[in-house]
Amino acid sequence: xxxxxxxxxxxxxxxxxxxxxxxxxxxxxxxxxxxxxxxxxxxxxxxxxxxxxxxxxxxxxxxxxxxxxxxxxxxxxxxxxxxxxxxxxxxxxxxxxxxxxxxxxxxxxxxxxxxxxxxxxxxxxxxxxxxxxxxxxxxxxxxxxxxxxxxxxxxxxxxxxxxxxxxxxxxxxxxxxxxxxxxxxxxxxxxxxxxxxxxxxxxxxxxxxxxxxxxxxxxxxxxxxxxxxxxxxxxxxxxxxxxxxxxxxxxxxxxx
Amino acid sequence: xxxxxxxxxxxxxxxxxxxxxxxxxxxxxxxxxxxxxxxxxxxxxxxxxxxxxxxxxxxxxxxxxxxxxxxxxxxxxxxxxxxxxxxxxxxxxxxxxxxxxxxxxxxxxxxxxxxxxxxxxxxxxxxxxxxxxxxxxxxxxxxxxxxxxxxxxxxxxxxxxxxxxxxxxxxxxxxxxxxxxxxxxxxxxxxxxxxxxxxxxxxxxxxxxxxxxxxxxxxxxxxxxxxxxxxxxxxxxxxxxxxxxxxxxxxxxxxx
Numbered sequence: 001x002x003x004x005x006x007x008x009x010x011x012x013x014x015x016x017x018x019x020x021x022x023x024x025x026x027x028x029x030x031x032x033x034x035x036x037x038x039x040x041x042x043x044x045x046x047x048x049x050x051x052x053x054x055x056x057x058x059x060x061x062x063x064x065x066x067x068x069x070x071x072x073x074x075x076x077x078x079x080x081x082x083x084x085x086x087x088x089x090x091x092x093x094x095x096x097x098x099x100x101x102x103x104x105x106x107x108x109x110x111x112x113x114x115x116x117x118x119x120x121x122x123x124x125x126x127x128x129x130x131x132x133x134x135x136x137x138x139x140x141x142x143x144x145x146x147x148x149x150x151x152x153x154x155x156x157x158x159x160x161x162x163x164x165x166x167x168x169x170x171x172x173x174x175x176x177x178x179x180x181x182x183x184x185x186x187x188x189x190x191x192x193x194x195x196x197x198x199x200x201x202x203x204x205x206x207x208x209x210x211x212x213x214x215x216x217x218x219x220x221x222x223x224x225x226x227x228x229x230x231x232x233x234x235x236x237x238x239x240x241x242x243x244x245x246x247x248x249x250x251x252x253x254x255x256x
Numbered sequence: 257x258x259x260x261x262x263x264x265x266x267x268x269x270x271x272x273x274x275x276x277x278x279x280x281x282x283x284x285x286x287x288x289x290x291x292x293x294x295x296x297x298x299x300x301x302x303x304x305x306x307x308x309x310x311x312x313x314x315x316x317x318x319x320x321x322x323x324x325x326x327x328x329x330x331x332x333x334x335x336x337x338x339x340x341x342x343x344x345x346x347x348x349x350x351x352x353x354x355x356x357x358x359x360x361x362x363x364x365x366x367x368x369x370x371x372x373x374x375x376x377x378x379x380x381x382x383x384x385x386x387x388x389x390x391x392x393x394x395x396x397x398x399x400x401x402x403x404x405x406x407x408x409x410x411x412x413x414x415x416x417x418x419x420x421x422x423x424x425x426x427x428x429x430x431x432x433x434x435x436x437x438x439x440x441x442x443x444x445x446x447x448x449x450x451x452x453x454x455x456x457x458x459x460x461x462x463x464x465x466x467x468x469x470x471x472x473x474x475x476x477x478x479x480x481x482x483x484x485x486x487x488x489x490x491x492x493x494x495x496x497x498x499x500x501x502x503x504x505x506x507x508x509x510x511x512x
Contacts (some may be wrong), residue, residue, distance in 0.1 A: 015283025027271025072444035
């Protein structure tokens, strides 16, 4: 399954908040063998949410996870944005209304218009219970296309994600990976060898991360494959053995 | 000026690296009074880089900053991606070639094909010197449209950004801001008041950040405006005074 993530919130676009939600979701999807092909961040703007969702759908993404924009303030407009992208309206969802009513009853707070707004979901969406906050998430499906909307508050997002992901998007395997740290060789010297290894092991991707300027020459090499089978493990071992041998021949060092 | 950021690298889409580059750029642009309207992350894929650049241009963005994909490995393909988006070729840039030749001469390393690749830029692009690494950045301009390509290594990106930004994208003012922390009131209670304040002060945006679940009720309120004039400062003061007064009337507390 190929995923796209849509992060919503001006706090990300003014650099006030680092987008750890997106990194968390990407990492958790990778652990389950899923590939993420795009991440897009928009502000709290209805047309931006809707137009980027449509763009992602046009680009062929059928599994989209959004974060943010589900709360009680005027600029929480993810439900409306999703509805707009599909040419639908939002409507009060009775299950979400019950959850929200119960939560505010327990806090002895009245159900104001701002609070009630959180149970307005795109027509046909299923609400998803938020155990740590008030705003429900939701799942909107249209044929094979799924949009999972999660809150932006990291603890709430994480809790809903972990509880519901497997049921909505079943695992397809896992990420198989190795990492080694090489000193004494610049990334540009390694480049020829990593390309040859990728040709030999086409299911494995090798990414080199220079950690300092090339003069100092420390490079992290991350080799990984998404797979539903453990067969790739022995390929990873062979690849790392071959890489170690090349590094040593070239006068570099593999740090343990 | 309205900006878009295009971050390039599979390490972001597998959640191995948190996108601090994007947060840094957004924050630095905001400090200079610029607005960021979109951030898009793609993997190291030529067609993805090119198609998302075209998408951003279609969405009306005329100032685009990319990070990543400028190095010596096979999957560093930002220059080609930018060229492709504009229907152009890449060509060896003589100034970039001189810089790269000098750098590898100083390291007593030969100018291999992988190293030489870093001086291939879109036709018409200006190279930008990288004082901390080997791969030059570049600026590609097409009429009023500007694409500034920066490396992905944070130290290199930051250094090039700070040295060149003002000349390429002159400041338009700065971000004027206030932040207060409110306890004892849920975000959903504050929601009515922040909307009224934004109606009264239309140049100011108010974002509420609930820090914990609503039961515990701690909310950071961030009020800000991008402006070339300091007139907005007194408006921010008045807005905060009015908000404090509402919070106290409602039984909440403004923490110092």
